[in-house]
Amino acid sequence: MNRQEIIRKTESFVQDTLRGSEAGHDWSHIERVVRNARTIAAGEKADPFVIELAALLHDIADSKFHNGNEELGPERSERFLKGLELPAGLVDHVVNIVRNVSFKNELDPSKEDSFDSIELQVLKDADRLDAMGAIGVARAFHYGGYKNRALYDPSIKPAKKQSKEQYKTSQAPTINHFYEKLLMLKEKMNTQTGRKMAEERHAFMESFLDHFYREWEGH
Numbered sequence: 001m002n003r004q005e006i007i008r009k010t011e012s013f014v015q016d017t018l019r020g021s022e023a024g025h026d027w028s029h030i031e032r033v034v035r036n037a038r039t040i041a042a043g044e045k046a047d048p049f050v051i052e053l054a055a056l057l058h059d060i061a062d063s064k065f066h067n068g069n070e071e072l073g074p075e076r077s078e079r080f081l082k083g084l085e086l087p088a089g090l091v092d093h094v095v096n097i098v099r100n101v102s103f104k105n106e107l108d109p110s111k112e113d114s115f116d117s118i119e120l121q122v123l124k125d126a127d128r129l130d131a132m133g134a135i136g137v138a139r140a141f142h143y144g145g146y147k148n149r150a151l152y153d154p155s156i157k158p159a160k161k162q163s164k165e166q167y168k169t170s171q172a173p174t175i176n177h178f179y180e181k182l183l184m185l186k187e188k189m190n191t192q193t194g195r196k197m198a199e200e201r202h203a204f205m206e207s208f209l210d211h212f213y214r215e216w217e218g219h
Contacts, residue, residue, distance in 0.1 A: 045118065061075075
């Protein structure tokens with residue numbers, strides 16, 4: 001089986017698995033992350049095949065939609081890739097990227113010395129870029145509505161330094177999420193291309209928040 005056929009089979013598997021998913025973590029999200037990853041990888045000495053597979057599989061079972069199970073995504077990815085009879089080293093690399101790509105893992109001190117690779121760095125940037133800018137604003141409020149959260153509550157201040165568990169269980173208003181994650185992403189970019197792409201998206205979010213607060217106060 002050639003690489004093109006493997007990618008096609010992976011695309012089909014992910015589309016079928018994510019059918020009916022919440023709109024911020026659906027097939028369209030996967031497509032955007034794949035495009036971001038391709039753009040970033042073009043300027044890096046990274047394996048484009050590993051990146052493509054990992055980008056397609058990275059949200060195959062997001063833990064927040066599966067009772068907090070953080071191993072379901074890696075397990076599904078591994079089972080699928082082994083079914084394609086791919087080399088063990090390739091499977092392990094992709095599965096480790098799926099396991100480590102999430103932002104919340106960086107809030108866990110035990111993850112400090114965990115797996116890393118240039119392909120993981122590219123995919124982290126690609127995924128985080130989709131949480132920024134106009135798309136990031138849309139996704140944040142869509143998910144807030146999905147969870148029936150308040151848009152904004154001036155009496156509830158953002159918790160900028162959270163543990164992984166606090167982050168996972170937060171029920172804070174959607175605006176708080178900008179300070180607890182989204183506005184932090186620009187400084188967490190790993191690649192030069194990712195940093196450059198993040199600049200404009202970060203500026204858009206700052207402008208959005210400025211407008212939001214002025215409109216909230218009736219200006």
